[in-house]
Amino acid sequence: MDQLYPLVIAVPLLTAAAMLAARPLLEKQRLVRDLVAVAASLSVVVMLAFLTYGTIGGDTVYWFGGFRPAGDVVIGIDFEAGPLSAGLACLGAVLMTASMIFAWKYFTQVGTYFHVLMLTFLAGLTGFCLTGDIFDLFVWFELMGVSAYGLTAYRPEERGPLQGALNFAITNSVGAYLSLSGIALIYGQTGALNMAQIGVAVAKHPADRLVVVAFLLVIAGLLIKSAIVPFHFWLADAHAVAPTPVCVLFSGVMVELGLYGIARVYWSVFGQSLGHRAAISHVFLVLGLLTAVTGALFCFRERHIKRMLAFSTISHAGMFLIGIALLTPLGLAGAAVYVIGHGLVKGALFLCTGIVLHRLGSVNEPWLHGRGRPLRVTGVVFTLAGLGLADLPPFATFLGKGWIEASAGAWLVPVLILCSSLAGGAVLRVAGGVFYGLGDPPLEDPRMAEAAAEETSETVGGKDRTPLTMIVPPMILVAAAVGAGLIGGLGRVVQAAAARFQDQSGYDATVLHGARITHPVALHAAGSTGVTALDVLAGLGSVLGALILAGLALYWRRLPVLRRWRPNPSVAAAARRFQSGVVNDYVTWVVIGIACLGGVFAFIIR
Amino acid sequence: MQIFPFLVVAWIVAVGLYGLVTSRDLIHQIVCLIVVQSSTYVLLLGVGYVTGGIAPYFSDISAHTKPVVDPVVQALALTDVVVEAAVTALLLAFAIQAYKRFGTLDPHELAELKG
Numbered sequence: 088m089d090q091l092y093p094l095v096i097a098v099p100l101l102t103a104a105a106m107l108a109a110r111p112l113l114e115k116q117r118l119v120r121d122l123v124a125v126a127a128s129l130s131v132v133v134m135l136a137f138l139t140y141g142t143i144g145g146d147t148v149y150w151f152g153g154f155r156p157a158g159d160v161v162i163g164i165d166f167e168a169g170p171l172s173a174g175l176a177c178l179g180a181v182l183m184t185a186s187m188i189f190a191w192k193y194f195t196q197v198g199t200y201f202h203v204l205m206l207t208f209l210a211g212l213t214g215f216c217l218t219g220d221i222f223d224l225f226v227w228f229e230l231m232g233v234s235a236y237g238l239t240a241y242r243p244e245e246r247g248p249l250q251g252a253l254n255f256a257i258t259n260s261v262g263a264y265l266s267l268s269g270i271a272l273i274y275g276q277t278g279a280l281n282m283a284q285i286g287v288a289v290a291k292h293p294a295d296r297l298v299v300v301a302f303l304l305v306i307a308g309l310l311i312k313s314a315i316v317p318f319h320f321w322l323a324d325a326h327a328v329a330p331t332p333v334c335v336l337f338s339g340v341m342v343e344l345g346l347y348g349i350a351r352v353y354w355s356v357f358g359q360s361l362g363h364r365a366a367i368s369h370v371f372l373v374l375g376l377l378t379a380v381t382g383a384l385f386c387f388r389e390r391h392i393k394r395m396l397a398f399s400t401i402s403h404a405g406m407f408l409i410g411i412a413l414l415t416p417l418g419l420a421g422a423a424v425y426v427i428g429h430g431l432v433k434g435a436l437f438l439c440t441g442i443v444l445h446r447l448g449s450v451n452e453p454w455l456h457g458r459g460r461p462l463r464v465t466g467v468v469f470t471l472a473g474l475g476l477a478d479l480p481p482f483a484t485f486l487g488k489g490w491i492e493a494s495a496g497a498w499l500v501p502v503l504i505l506c507s508s509l510a511g512g513a514v515l516r517v518a519g520g521v522f523y524g525l526g527d528p529p530l531e532d533p534r535m536a537e538a539a540a541e542e543t544s545e546t547v548g549g550k551d552r553t554p555l556t557m558i559v560p561p562m563i564l565v566a567a568a569v570g571a572g573l574i575g576g577l578g579r580v581v582q583a584a585a586a587r588f589q590d591q592s593g594y595d596a597t598v599l600h601g602a603r604i605t606h607p608v609a610l611h612a613a614g615s616t617g618v619t620a621l622d623v624l625a626g627l628g629s630v631l632g633a634l635i636l637a638g639l640a641l642y643w644r645r646l647p648v649l650r651r652w653r654p655n656p657s658v659a660a661a662a663r664r665f666q667s668g669v670v671n672d673y674v675t676w677v678v679i680g681i682a683c684l685g686g687v688f689a690f691i692i693r
Numbered sequence: 694m695q696i697f698p699f700l701v702v703a704w705i706v707a708v709g710l711y712g713l714v715t716s717r718d719l720i721h722q723i724v725c726l727i728v729v730q731s732s733t734y735v736l737l738l739g740v741g742y743v744t745g746g747i748a749p750y751f752s753d754i755s756a757h758t759k760p761v762v763d764p765v766v767q768a769l770a771l772t773d774v775v776v777e778a779a780v781t782a783l784l785l786a787f788a789i790q791a792y793k794r795f796g797t798l799d800p801h802e803l804a805e806l807k808g
Binding site: 222226229232233236237240249250252253256257260261263264267268271272274275280667668669670671674675678 | 733
């Protein structure tokens with residue numbers, strides 16, 4: 088079992104290095120190259136699945152080079168695997184494999200660099216999930232980041248990708264450097280880099296100002312990565328222009344990794360020291376709500392399909408943050424299962440969008456109206472995934488969100504249902520309009536054809552058939568999203584894992600003294616993970632809401648009330664100014680956001 | 694620990710962020726990003742500094758005769774330099790591509806032309 092820990096990092100990194108070295112040979116042997124890359128990624132999936140399964144009974148620790156801690160002093164670097172951390176990495180590896188298989192026939196001219204960058208990204212995300220060292224957290228974060236910037240600008244001959252990649256790289260780098268400053272401050276205070284050791288050291292005294300500032304700086308970088316309002320601007324720009332198989336990873340797992348990082352540093356390092364649980368919970372709940380609502384509203388008004396899915400990801404990131412911010416085992420377990428369901432469903436949606444781009448040469452919704460009718464199978468998969476996004480039982484999204492709602496209490500439920508309905512409604516509107524030709528034909532706009540033609544070089548449009556390697560991965564992802572929701576006993580296992588994740592003394596004992604904690608001391612009583620009639624009603628309610636909203640969006644011109652209504656141009660202009668695409672504005676928002684957050688922390692933690 | 698290095702750090706961050714927010718030239722912005730990152734070097738070295746400490750080479754001195762500065766932060770700063778080299782190289786490559794293809798380095802113009 089122990090050998091798996093170094094291998095999950097070494098396999099993708101060494102494969103990437105070998106592929107880069109053998110590049111002149113591999114450019115001619117496309118089949119060999121694709122098979123090697125997929126095999127490496129698939130082996131990581133299998134290893135991480137074993138790791139995840141092995142930690143169900145209690146988290147495990149691996150010390151590189153056998154440098155075990157002596158007492159409370161840590162010299163070595165450890166990997167700590169629990170069901171949540173290894174499971175998230177496993178989800179990332181699954182999505183990576185799916186998108187690599189998809190990319191096989193998708194790109195017209197894919198160089199070996201694509202596979203190399205994908206594999207280094209995989210190594211980065213796995214290391215980020217498993218590491219127990221706070222400086223390594225930054226290094227893996229940057230490894231993942233640099234691969235992601237490169238993947239975003241994979242087609243540098245177009246303006247969009249370059250611009251999106253620049254915005255993405257600059258905002259995320261600023262965040263990473265703020266995180267590093269926080270890490271340096273906390274190292275100066277404690278003399279430790281291991282998260283458990285730092286946690287023990289800072290918990291000895293009540294948090295002073297330095298600890299609060301360090302916490303703020305560390306999570307600032309992670310908040311930017313996880314696209315929480317007002318740090319979310321880069322995400323839509325990057326998603327809209329990145330190659331579609333890459334979007335699967337960005338939406339399905341990279342954003343969630345930022346949130347995982349926040350949860351990790353809160354519960355493993357700062358939680359006990361900061362205290363003020365209720366106040367901190369409220370701050371993050373507000374951030375989550377703001378993100379969920381903003382993302383959902385922008386998602387519904389967007390007509391560029393990839394951008395629309397990106398805004399839906401922002402909205403869901405807000406809902407995951409709500410689950411985490413409740414600080415209960417049930418809320419965290421709900422967020423974890425919601426992340427799995429969302430990742431699989433969103434991956435399927437992006438892959439189907441890729442098929443649309445491959446066959447029809449556009450992702451512009453009005454232009455595509457009714458043109459997707461020949462893509463029957465793709466349409467069905469897209470629609471199913473859209474229903475999954477709107478939390479239809481028994482998708483895993485329904486299960487996860489049900490737990491978040493159960494843990495949150497009644498006041499949050501309507502907002503969460505509204506957000507899911509808006510995001511799901513937007514996707515179902517696209518499904519109905521594009522694949523089934525439902526709704527009124529859109530008003531012709533001369534810019535539409537131009538906008539439709541902007542995405543030509545990623546893949547050759549106008550193909551007659553969808554290759555099997557492109558349609559099977561999204562089908563499997565949707566099936567997996569349903570399957571994950573049907574696993575019996577999932578709730579008990581995930582909630583126990585969440586309780587362990589939140590138990591800081593247990594984490595310290597596991598890492599520093601090699602204890603195997605099976606029954607953690609939960610700060611909050613564990614909630615019920617059963618599915619009640621009320622949960623099903625809430626899930627069906629959000630699906631119904633999504634269907635109604637989709638219907639309204641498709642047929643609004645026939646309704647007597649709305650017939651005279653026209654979209655207000657000033658609202659559109661304001662939205663465009665808000666999401667300006669200028670990196671200067673984004674950095675300004677980052678500075679404002681961090682200043683506000685710092686002000687709030689200074690006020691609540693004294 | 695003295696307060697002075699930390700004031701310098703705060704100043705460098707502020708200058709870099711000001712440049713990032715106001716600049717209309719991508720190359721200049723990338724340099725400003727490097728300035729923001731430079732603050733982390735000063736911070737790391739400032740955190741590990743020991744008054745009167747000497748370089749942490751233990752070949753010719755015994756560890757207990759004189760205080761040495763913290764070698765860990767120096768290793769961290771070195772890793773940080775590597776990260777910066779990668780990020781900067783990539784960003785400059787993007788900027789060169791942007792200028793070659795579209796003849797502008799102004800982020801406002803790039804954003805407008807994207808539509």
